[in-house]
Amino acid sequence: MENVVKNFNLIKQEIEDKKNVKLVAVTKTFPISHILPVINEGHTHFGENKVQEAMEKWTSIKQDFPKINLHLIGKLQTNKVKFVLPLFDYIHSLDNFKLANKIAEEQIKKNFKPKIFIQVNIGEEAQKGGIEINDLENFYKRCIEDFKLNIIGLMCIPPFDKDSKTYFVKMRELSENLNLKDISMGMSDDYMEAIKQGSTFIRVGSKIFGARG
Numbered sequence: 001m002e003n004v005v006k007n008f009n010l011i012k013q014e015i016e017d018k019k020n021v022k023l024v025a026v027t028k029t030f031p032i033s034h035i036l037p038v039i040n041e042g043h044t045h046f047g048e049n050k051v052q053e054a055m056e057k058w059t060s061i062k063q064d065f066p067k068i069n070l071h072l073i074g075k076l077q078t079n080k081v082k083f084v085l086p087l088f089d090y091i092h093s094l095d096n097f098k099l100a101n102k103i104a105e106e107q108i109k110k111n112f113k114p115k116i117f118i119q120v121n122i123g124e125e126a127q128k129g130g131i132e133i134n135d136l137e138n139f140y141k142r143c144i145e146d147f148k149l150n151i152i153g154l155m156c157i158p159p160f161d162k163d164s165k166t167y168f169v170k171m172r173e174l175s176e177n178l179n180l181k182d183i184s185m186g187m188s189d190d191y192m193e194a195i196k197q198g199s200t201f202i203r204v205g206s207k208i209f210g211a212r213g
């Protein structure tokens with residue numbers, strides 16, 4: 001078994017002086033027994049990409065550890081929004097109006113406002129989720145004015161076969177244009193570069209928990 005605590009603490013040390021950077025430990029596919037050592041280290045930010053899996057894994061553990069913040073980093077279907085609040089404190093994958101509208105309804109119903117990132121299709125890839133760069137400003141404005149969402153920043157998953165740096169630089173520009181201070185970018189292979197370019201939430205899975213099956 002991977003030494004998850006050792007892996008985790010190495011990354012914590014690496015980012016020790018980056019006070020405004022939060023490490024989201026991505027736990028998808030791993031059972032809670034594999035994650036518990038990191039929870040016991042006092043870590044409070046965890047990410048999952050599937051709603052169903054997260055409900056099964058985190059509903060009771062979140063009651064035992066109320067300081068835990070859960071981050072939804074994967075695609076969110078409109079019909080799952082009712083399960084997402086209030087289980088998830090952060091949503092990183094808002095990328096369409098139908099979803100924005102549904103979250104708007106649900107956050108009133110539940111009296112719970114999640115912190116939300118707008119996912120940007122930064123590599124302009126046909127198959128990938130995310131708002132197109134040209135539509136971003138309009139989408140952002142409607143999210144805050146019409147839907148009253150708590151948009152805290154932008155998120156991206158750069159093309160996997162390319163150097164991430166140029167995409168991270170572009171993300172920072174877009175964030176500054178909208179006056180947003182948080183950016184969710186950087187994964188196991190490129191989180192240090194992401195931090196250099198202004199990331200405030202890095203999403204790291206395999207470098208902590210090992211390869212996924």
Ligand SMILES: *Cc1c(COP(=O)(O)O)cnc(C)c1O
Nearest residue numbers: 026049073187188203204205206
């Ligand atoms: C799985 C996943 C991660 C973590 O990826 P690693 O390469 O294992 O660090 C980060 N972000 C998203 C959106 C993911 O789905």
